[in-house]
Amino acid sequence: MEVRDPQWLRGVLPLLVLTVLTRGECYGYDLSRQLETAGLGTIKGGTLYPVLARLEREGSVAIRWSEPTSGPARKYYRLTPAGKEQLAAGATAWLAFAERATQLLRTASEEHHDATT
Amino acid sequence: MEVRDPQWLRGVLPLLVLTVLTRGECYGYDLSRQLETAGLGTIKGGTLYPVLARLEREGSVAIRWSEPTSGPARKYYRLTPAGKEQLAAGATAWLAFAERATQLLRTASEEHHDATT
DNA sequence: CCAAACTAGATAGCAACGCCAACTAGCTGT
């Protein structure tokens, strides 16, 4: 079985990206590795870059090109104030939703050991 | 602001439906109200019935028509053994995913009060 | 008595978005 259903990322992935960016500016390829390290599975380029492009169009992130002395050029992203607000609102709402879904889903696993608290 | 982003239900809605069905057999219209009561927002017919149809096609739920003495006929759904397995596997995987996403998202809110544990 | 509102379910078409695959391009190591 796969580690995650692709659909589960929908709507959350932009929030996860913005969250990583609160640590400081970062480029796409590194972002992808940080998300993997966070246990969220592999986020391939074809998934990540379109998300970053959307965030940029919405003004949630700002970009800066770096042309390092060695290696390919990197596109560094950093949070804008608008991005911070979007993250704050979105994260709060998602966490509330996930909390309720978690509560409901847990009742299924607990059905067999009724701990009368 | 809305209570939830529509996208957040993707992939989880079938699990939520199956979870409600662990309480016993239930018909669609009532399912929709139970999900709302659980704090997950309104799940309209156009969303719910296709989900139930998929679950039936996959053999995760079995149906029974009731023709009550009054009111429209109801289609009662109940979990099959296959549905229970699907729920167990899916719920575990989603809970793990949500746990990791929650951890990451919380770091953004905690960024400003560095509690050095 | 007819209309509105509610219960109960079904379906068509739309749009968002993550996925796969393929591509450019620079650098490194053998």
Next chain:
DNA sequence: ACAGCTAGTTGGCGTTGCTATCTAGTTTGG
């Protein structure tokens, strides 16, 4: 020279929740 990694981009696909609309029975109100 060529394979492989880093870095980013694009096109088209499939899933699936949403809106809107429809059928049909029941109840309530003017």
